[in-house]
Amino acid sequence: MKKFLLTLTGAGLLGLLLTASTIPARPGRPYAYRYENVLGTSLELKVMASSEAAADRAESAALAEIDREAKILSAWDATSEFSSWSRGVGRATPVSAELIEVLGLFDQWRERTGGALDASAEAVTRVWRKAAGEHRMPSAEEIASAVSAVKGRHWELDTERGTATHLDRTPLALNSFAKSYIVGRAADAVLANEGVSAAVVNIGGDLVVRGNWTEPVRIADPKSDEENAEPIARLNIRDAAVATSGNYRRGVEIAGRHYSHIVDPRTGQPVDHVISATVVARDAAEAGALATTMCVLQPEESARLAAARPGVEYLLVASDGKRTESSGWQRLQQAAGIAMSPAPAPAPSAGTWDPSYELTINLEIARIQDARARRPYVAVWIEDADKFPVRTVALWFERVRWLPELKAWYRDDRLRAMTEGNDITGSVSSATRAAGKYKLKWDGKDNKGNLVKAGKYTVCIEAAREHGTYQIIRKEMEFTGKPADLQIPGQTELSAISLDYHKL
Numbered sequence: 001m002k003k004f005l006l007t008l009t010g011a012g013l014l015g016l017l018l019t020a021s022t023i024p025a026r027p028g029r030p031y032a033y034r035y036e037n038v039l040g041t042s043l044e045l046k047v048m049a050s051s052e053a054a055a056d057r058a059e060s061a062a063l064a065e066i067d068r069e070a071k072i073l074s075a076w077d078a079t080s081e082f083s084s085w086s087r088g089v090g091r092a093t094p095v096s097a098e099l100i101e102v103l104g105l106f107d108q109w110r111e112r113t114g115g116a117l118d119a120s121a122e123a124v125t126r127v128w129r130k131a132a133g134e135h136r137m138p139s140a141e142e143i144a145s146a147v148s149a150v151k152g153r154h155w156e157l158d159t160e161r162g163t164a165t166h167l168d169r170t171p172l173a174l175n176s177f178a179k180s181y182i183v184g185r186a187a188d189a190v191l192a193n194e195g196v197s198a199a200v201v202n203i204g205g206d207l208v209v210r211g212n213w214t215e216p217v218r219i220a221d222p223k224s225d226e227e228n229a230e231p232i233a234r235l236n237i238r239d240a241a242v243a244t245s246g247n248y249r250r251g252v253e254i255a256g257r258h259y260s261h262i263v264d265p266r267t268g269q270p271v272d273h274v275i276s277a278t279v280v281a282r283d284a285a286e287a288g289a290l291a292t293t294m295c296v297l298q299p300e301e302s303a304r305l306a307a308a309r310p311g312v313e314y315l316l317v318a319s320d321g322k323r324t325e326s327s328g329w330q331r332l333q334q335a336a337g338i339a340m341s342p343a344p345a346p347a348p349s350a351g352t353w354d355p356s357y358e359l360t361i362n363l364e365i366a367r368i369q370d371a372r373a374r375r376p377y378v379a380v381w382i383e384d385a386d387k388f389p390v391r392t393v394a395l396w397f398e399r400v401r402w403l404p405e406l407k408a409w410y411r412d413d414r415l416r417a418m419t420e421g422n423d424i425t426g427s428v429s430s431a432t433r434a435a436g437k438y439k440l441k442w443d444g445k446d447n448k449g450n451l452v453k454a455g456k457y458t459v460c461i462e463a464a465r466e467h468g469t470y471q472i473i474r475k476e477m478e479f480t481g482k483p484a485d486l487q488i489p490g491q492t493e494l495s496a497i498s499l500d501y502h503k504l
Contacts, residue, residue: 006472009330015187021380023286024072024355027422028049028050028195028198029048029049030046030047030048030213030428031046031047031048031049031055031056031059032044032045032046032047032053032398032399033059033374033377034048034374034375034396034398035063035372035373035374036365036367036372036373036374036375036436037202037367037371037372037373037408037435037436038372038435039066039070039074039179039182039203039204039431040076040204040278040432040434040435041203041205041432041434042203042204042375042436043066043182043201043202043203043372043437044200044201044202044203044207044427045059045062045186045190045199045200045201045202046194046199046200046213046215047059047190047198047199047200048197048198048211048212048213049193049195049196049197049451050195050196050197051195053195054138054193054194054195054196055196057141057193057195057240058189058190058193058471060197061189061190061192061193061335062186062187062189062190062201062443063372063376063443064090064189065182065185065188065189066182066186066203068099069181069182069185069186070182072096072098072099073098073099073102073174073178073181073182074178075098075122075172075173075175081095081096081099082099082174085099085164085166085395085494086172087164088166089166089167089168089169090165090166091165091267092158092161092163092164092165092167093163093164093165094155094162094163094358095162095163095164097162098185098375099164100157100159100162100164100313102174102181102285103119103155103157103164104157104159104396105175105177105181105285105289106119106176107157109289109293112305113296113305114266114298115150115151115185115265115266116264116266116293116296116297117176117265117292117293117296117440118150118265118493119154119173119174119176120149120150120152120154120170120172120263120271121176121265122171122172122173122175123142123146123150123170123171123265124146124147124263124268125173125261125263125422126146126171127142127143127145127146127268128252128259129252129265131205131254132252132253132259134252135254135255136254137254137255138312139391140489143268143269144268146268147265147266147267149168150170150172150265150266152167152168153167153168154168154170154172155167156166160452162231163454170293172315176288176289176292176403177243177285177286177287177288177289177291177292178196178288179204179206179288179432180206180208180241180243180284180285180287180288180289180291181285182203183201183202183203183206183207183241183281183284183454184208184210184284184285185207186201186208187199187200187201187208187284188210188212190210191211192208192419193301195215195481196211196249197211197212198210198211198212198213199211199213200213200215200427202325202427202429203244204432204433205220205243205244205428205429205430205431205432205433206242206243206244206287206288206291206429206432207237207241207242207243207427207429208240208241208242208284209237209239209240209241209242210239210344211229211239211482213238214236214237214238215237215238215403215426215427216229216234216235216236216237216426216427216428216431217234217235217236217237217242217426217427217428218233218234218235218426218427218428219232219233219234219235219242219244219278219429219430220232220244220276220427220428220429220430220431221314222224222246222248222276222297222317222431223248223275224277224441225248225249225278225430225431225439226360226430226439226440226441227394227428227439227440228393228394228441229441230283231428232276232315232317232323233278233315233329233332233333234333235280235332235333236332237280237332239282240280240281240282241281241282241283241284241286241287241288242280242287242429243278243279243280243288243290243291243429244276244277244279244286244291244429244430245262245277245279245286245288245291245292245294245295245431246262246275246277246295246317246430246431247260247261247262247270247271247272247275247295247431247476248276248431248465249430249431249432249433249434250432250434251270251432253260255298259272259432260272260295262292262295263296264296266424269293269355271296272319273318274294274295274296274299274316274317274318274319274341275295275317275318275319276295276315276316276317276431277290277292277294277295277302277314277315277317278289278291278315278316279291279306279312279313279314280312280313280314280332281309281311281312281313286309286312287312290302290305290306290312290314291314292310293305294306294314294316294322299316299324299379302314302316302324302420303324303326306326308446311440312326312464313326313328313329313332314326314329315329321340326346326431331386336456344448348386349451351453351454352451352452352453352454353381353442353444353445353451353452353453353479354444354454354480355444355451355500356477356503356504357444357481357483357500357501357503357504358441358442358443358444358445358501358502358504359442359443359459359477359479359500359502360439360440360441360498360500360502361380361393361439361440361441361442361443361445361452361459361461361497361498361499362437362438362439362496362497362498362499362500362501363378363380363438363440363461363494363496363497364436364437364438364441364490364495364496364497365436365437365438365493365494365495365496366436366492366493366494366495367435367456367495368435372498374465375410376463376464376465376468376469376493377396377397377398377402377403377405377406377463377464377465378392378394378395378396378461378462378463378494379392379394379395379397379406379408379415379460379461379462379463380394380440380459380460380461380462381393381409381460382457382458382459382460383441383457383458383460383474384452384455384456384457384458385455385456385457387458388414389412389414390446390447390452390457391442391445391446391447391452392415392447393441393442394440397408402466405464405465405466405470406462406464407462407464407470407472408460408462408472410441411427436495441482442459444479446482454479454480454481455478455479455480456478456479457471457476457477457479458474458475458477459474459475459476459477459499460472460473460474461473461474461475461494463493464493465493469492469493470492470493471491471493471494473488473491473497474496475499477501479501483501483502483503484499484500484501485498485499485500485502486498486499486500
């Protein structure tokens with residue numbers, strides 16, 4: 001399933017269908033492609049092209065470039081150029097221009113940030129990962145040893161000869177901004193194709209917009225990161241990169257406490273004072289480097305660092321919810337033309353849904369193979385006791401003509417009619433999610449924003465592939481203010497589903 005992207009989270013199919021059929025004449029139209037298990041997360045690719053054939057060529061070019069860069073820079077692929085180089089110590093080794101460039105960028109960012117961004121932070125990360133696996137806190141000696149190793153010099157570059165010398169055995173990983181670097185290179189590969197005028201490449205929440213296109217971008221709320229949650233910001237991005245780092249999706253658990261995967265390599269401690277950092281910059285690698293760094297530095301240090309980088313804007317969210325914005329951030333929001341004032345909450349009345357509760361729907365898309373795979377079409381909606389649809393929670397699809405594959409959703413005229421009104425077609429920048437894992441929520445409101453009556457409702461989840469596998473799940477639950485947690489056995493397309501009705 002591919003081509004023309006129309007992605008809906010909440011409501012709005014009819015508006016989207018009209019959009020699909022009334023795009024004004026221009027040198028191209030948008031085509032889009034969605035994949036899972038790309039660099040360990042998800043890929044969303046949007047191409048503005050003069051024809052479907054041109055868009056398909058651009059898709060192939062983007063995937064080929066991502067594969068090529070990953071074979072150079074990946075620390076998780078034992079056969080990558082970086083991994084092979086890392087295993088040798090003490091000899092000048094000819095390496096690719098890309099590896100030289102990225103290692104050089106790490107040198108620059110290590111100096112700019114006073115050591116807050118360092119490829120050898122992997123040494124600290126491994127200490128915490130090992131301790132968590134053994135259900136204990138790392139010892140002071142383990143942390144001190146890792147910090148001491150980080151302080152060393154780990155490589156030497158000779159750009160004229162194109163060689164890199166690995167100097168010690170300290171663990172290294174290029175994950176601070178290598179993903180953003182690859183996103184930028186993939187966008188360049190798309191634009192190099194004849195008939196293509198613009199590209200949007202989003203890998204796991206780090207995205208680049210290039211060419212003749214302005215992309216609406218929603219910034220995920222770190223304290224409510226469901227796919228259909230209200231974002232903390234809405235931006236219009238043109239010819240720029242957006243990167244978000246945060247501690248809310250990855251890390252380790254020790255004695256019931258979450259510890260961030262982002263560590264301060266200078267102290268050996270996970271950081272949690274900034275839970276989300278979003279950076280907009282012209283260069284993708286710079287956006288990624290700054291987003292990670294700003295989770296480590298104090299906000300005032302981040303402000304000084306950003307002030308020295310022309311064209312950089314940022315938004316930081318502290319653990320207490322306080323927001324820190326760069327001077328130009330509001331201009332980006334105003335450009336989106338959408339007010340960020342939250343809508344007033346509907347007043348509860350006797351017998352209605354308790355607004356202090358919500359339902360979280362966790363979906364995991366089945367791993368069909370080890371390599372990347374296209375994401376299936378998915379519809380999630382809520383029905384009342386009379387089987388009347390009261391809320392469309394999510395509708396994910398890419399091409400209108402294949403919507404009939406979602407048989408139950410498509411054949412119900414009430415479901416299609418109730419989606420009229422909203423048009424959500426942009427991208428989301430967030431901390432990186434694991435491949436295939438998605439979270440949605442239902443806040444007890446119908447499609448008009450009113451609280452429903454307390455009682456029994458059925459959660460409906462449908463998944464299908466073009467001329468392929470199909471499944472539908474219906475699960476009845478009681479929503480009367482008593483917590484419930486249901487695990488639903490996985491099937492062909494969705495390998496794991498859980499429904500968690502809980503107090504906020």
